[in-house]
Each structure stands twice: as structure tokens, then as C-alpha cells.
Amino acid sequence: MTKQIVFSGIQPTGDIHIGNYLGALRNWVRLQDEYETIYCVVDLHALTIPQDPAAFEKDRLEAAKMVIAAGVDPTTSLFYYQSQVPQHTELSWILGTLTQLGSLNRMTQFKDKSDRVGANLGLYAYPVLMAADILIHHAHKVPVGEDQTQHLELARDLAERFNRRYGDEFPVPEGIIPEHGARIMSLQDPTSKMSKSDPNQGSRILLLDEPDVVRKKIGRAVTDSGTGIEYDWEKKPGITNLLEILSLFQDTAVETLVAEHHDKQYGEFKQLVAEAVVDGLAPIRSAYNTLEDEDVSRLMNKGALDARTSAEKYQVGVRQKVGLTGH
Numbered sequence: 147m148t149k150q151i152v153f154s155g156i157q158p159t160g161d162i163h164i165g166n167y168l169g170a171l172r173n174w175v176r177l178q179d180e181y182e183t184i185y186c187v188v189d190l191h192a193l194t195i196p197q198d199p200a201a202f203e204k205d206r207l208e209a210a211k212m213v214i215a216a217g218v219d220p221t222t223s224l225f226y227y228q229s230q231v232p233q234h235t236e237l238s239w240i241l242g243t244l245t246q247l248g249s250l251n252r253m254t255q256f257k258d259k260s261d262r263v264g265a266n267l268g269l270y271a272y273p274v275l276m277a278a279d280i281l282i283h284h285a286h287k288v289p290v291g292e293d294q295t296q297h298l299e300l301a302r303d304l305a306e307r308f309n310r311r312y313g314d315e316f317p318v319p320e321g322i323i324p325e326h327g328a329r330i331m332s333l334q335d336p337t338s339k340m341s342k343s344d345p346n347q348g349s350r351i352l353l354l355d356e357p358d359v360v361r362k363k364i365g366r367a368v369t370d371s372g373t374g375i376e377y378d379w380e381k382k383p384g385i386t387n388l389l390e391i392l393s394l395f396q397d398t399a400v401e402t403l404v405a406e407h408h409d410k411q412y413g414e415f416k417q418l419v420a421e422a423v424v425d426g427l428a429p430i431r432s433a434y435n436t437l438e439d440e441d442v443s444r445l446m447n448k449g450a451l452d453a454r455t456s457a458e459k460y461q462v463g464v465r466q467k468v469g470l471t472g473h
Contacts, residue, residue, distance in 0.1 A: 152181040152322070153285035155188035155228065155276075158202070158209035159195075163350040164423065165330035165340035167216060167430075168394045173289050173324055175217035183223040184283050185213065186453070187446075190229050190275065194268040211442050212353060215434035224456065226449035228279065233457035238271070238278035240468060241304045244311070245274050249300055255293065277301035281316045282457045289322040291329060293339070312467040330390065333367040336383035354431055357424040364388070364420040365413075375407045375415055385412070392419045395426040 154174060156166065177183050187209045192202070206227060218225060228234055250256065253273055256265075273296075280288055280301045290298050298321050305316040330340045332349040340350045348363050355363070369384040377400050379386050393400045407415055465471055 149180070149182040150286040151184060151283055152177050152287045152289065153184045153280050153283055153319075154289050155186045155191070155279055156209060156213060157192045158187050158189050158205040159192050160205060160342045161352045161354075162209065162212045163340055163342065163352050164391065164427075165350065167353055168330050168391070169291050169324070170289065171213060171216040171218070172394070173322070174213070174223075177289065177322075178219060178222050181287065183218075184285065184453070184456075185218055185223055185225050186228045186231075186279070187213070187226075188228045188276075188279065190234070191272060194266065194272055207439060207442060210446050211434060211437050211439075212430075214442065214445070215430050215437060216353070217430075217433075220445045220449055224283075224449060224453055225446070226453040227446055230447075230450035231282075231453045231457050233282055233454065233461045234275065234278050237282050237461060237464060238275040240464065241277055241281070241308070242271060242274045244304055244307050245300075249303070250274075253296060253300075255296070273297045273300045274304070277304045280319050281305055282460065283453075284317055284460055285319050286317050287322050288319050289324070291323070293329075295321060295323070315463055315467055331383065331387040333363060333387070336368060336387040351423060351427075353427055354434060355427070360424050360427070361417075361420040364416050364423065367416060369412045369416075373411070375404060375410055377401075377404050385415070388415065388419045392422050395422040 154170065156162075156170065162171075174183065174185055187206055189202075189206050192205075197205075210225075210227070213225065214220060250270055250273065256270055256272070276297050277300055280298075281304070288298055288301070298319065302318050305318045309315055309318075332338045332340050332344060332346075333351070334344075334346050334349040338344075342350070344350065348366055351360055351363055367384065367388065369388075370382040372382075375385055375389070376382050377386050377389050389400050389403055392398075393403055396403075407418065410418070
């Protein structure tokens with residue numbers, strides 16, 4: 147039986163933190179066993195905000211190294227840089243001709259980001275390129291966080307719209323949303339998502355943070371009034387966030403952790419969480435330190451060749467359907 151195809155991407159926008167790992171990368175690794183997995187560093191998406199070219203080149207490589215260190219196997223998964231597969235942008239243009247402005251005007255991420263970095267066409271059309279990323283390889287499943295579900299809905303809509311107008315071509319992709327870990331919150335503001343763009347370095351734990359740095363950041367994490375370890379996002383968002391983190395790193399149900407640690411003092415509980423994170427990140431840090439830049443670049447170039455072959459196989463059918471056959 148042919149495996150279904152899973153696609154997902156990660157932006158090369160600086161240091162990767164445990165929110166990226168628990169919400170995405172860890173699931174990418176697990177999906178390799180069940181699906182045909184295709185992952186990419188979506189560097190074209192990252193250009194929607196200003197980038198320093200030299201730093202950006204390093205960030206692209208760094209993102210690739212971190213994905214591999216986290217457990218994505220380039221010999222099992224197709225893994226590449228989005229910009230090296232031009233079929234992404236070709237399909238994006240074709241899908242753009244089917245996209246209603248009203249759909250893009252409703253995108254909440256565009257409104258949020260344009261307020262921070264200024265509006266541009268790339269930011270506005272970002273969801274169409276994301277739809278092309280998903281559809282170019284005829285993906286069936288897409289692991290997404292809660293903040294990306296609106297973009298996935300557009301991809302589904304565009305697949306259906308293309309199929310109605312030109313004939314069946316694309317599977318209509320479905321989302322894979324993890325029950326836990328899809329939204330790890332800031333250690334300094336547990337009502338906000340953990341983010342690379344937060345100016346407070348203590349708000350997030352990076353995958354390459356030294357053990358003592360991890361302990362210090364969790365030790366300084368904002369907690370809540372009162373006592374007792376309880377899972378309640380409304381009343382105790384700080385402790386609840388730490389419970390989520392502990393649950394994911396220990397692969398233990400939150401309910402079990404609450405029962406086990408309910409009477410612990412906050413300080414003692416933080417130490418427990420910190421050690422679980424240190425232990426969980428140790429294999430990633432070790433794997434990262436064994437990776438050579440040249441070897442990763444070679445793997446990414448090989449991935450790009452394979453991805454272009456895969457994408458072109460499907461894109462031929464798209465061109466034929468819309469009348470771009472070259473006759």
C-alpha cells in the first residue's frame with residue numbers, strides 16, 4: 147500500500163527553540179515512520195521581512211542542521227531548501243490567479259505581521275505560496291499549529307477550486323494538529339506564544355542552550371499566585387505551560403503529572419522541569435555537534451535535486467491542464 151504524503155516547512159529566522167521542536171520538529175520525526183515525508187526550509191517565506199544577506203545565508207544552513215539534529219533523516223525524508231525548487235513559485239503564480247482578494251484580506255497573520263514589519267506583496271501573498279508548497283508534491287497531510295489552520299484552509303480551497311475548473315489534479319490536504327505541544331507559551335508571559343522575535347531572551351529555551359542556561363531560564367519562568375501544581379490555562383497559565391513542557395519531554399500525560407506533583411513547591415517543580423528539558427535536549431545538542439556544514443550543504447543540494455524531480459513530475463500535469471504545454 148502506497149504511503150500518504152506529508153509536507154511541512156520551517157522558516158530560517160534565527161535560533162530554533164523548544165516551541166518549534168515540541169510543536170513541529172518532534173512530530174516531523176515521528177511521522178517519518180508512517181508517511182512519505184517531505185520537509186523544507188521555507189527560505190522564500192522568510193524574505194517577507196528584511197534580512198541581512200550574510201546572516202540569512204547562515205540562518206538557512208543553521209535551520210537545516212537543527213532539523214537534522216532533531217531527528218529528521220534526509221535519507222528517509224525528502225528535505226531541501228524551498229528556493230532551490232522553482233516549481234514552488236510557478237505553482238504559486240497559477241494558484242494566485244484562482245485566489246480571491248477577499249480570502250487574503252481575511253488572513254489574520256497578514257494583519258498582525260504588517261503592523262509590525264510593514265505590508266508588502268510577499269507578505270500578502272504568503273498564504274498562496276504556502277498553498278503551493280503543500281500542493282506541489284500532492285501532499286495528503288500537513289502538520290500545522292493552531293496559528294496556521296487558516297492558511298491550510300486556503301490551500302484546501304485552492305485545491306478544490308483548481309480541480310473544479312481544470313479537472314482533478316490535487317488531493318485536498320488535511321491537517322495534523324497535535325493534541326499537546328502545538329502552542330508552547332513564553333516563559334516570561336505564558337499568555338503569549340513562545341517566539342523567536344521576543345526581545346527577552348529569557349522567554350524561550352533554544353535547542354542548543356547549555357544545561358545551566360536551561361536551568362536558569364526555567365528557574366526564572368513566570369509562575370502564578372497561590373500554590374499547588376494544577377493544569378488550568380485561565381487561573382494558572384505559568385504552571386500549566388510548564389506542565390505541558392514536562393509532559394512532552396517525559397512523554398507522560400498531564401493528568402498523571404498533576405497527580406504526582408500536585409503538592410510540590412513551585413521552585414522544586416521548576417527544577418524537575420528543567421532537568422527533563424536538559425535530558426531531552428542532550429541528544430539534539432550532541433547530534434548537532436557532529437554535523438559538518440559541508441556535509442549538510444551536500445545533503446540539501448541532493449534533496450533539492452530530488453525535490454525538483456518530484457515537483458516537476460506533478461507540475462507537468464498542472465501545465466497541461468491550464469494550457470501551458472509549450473505546443
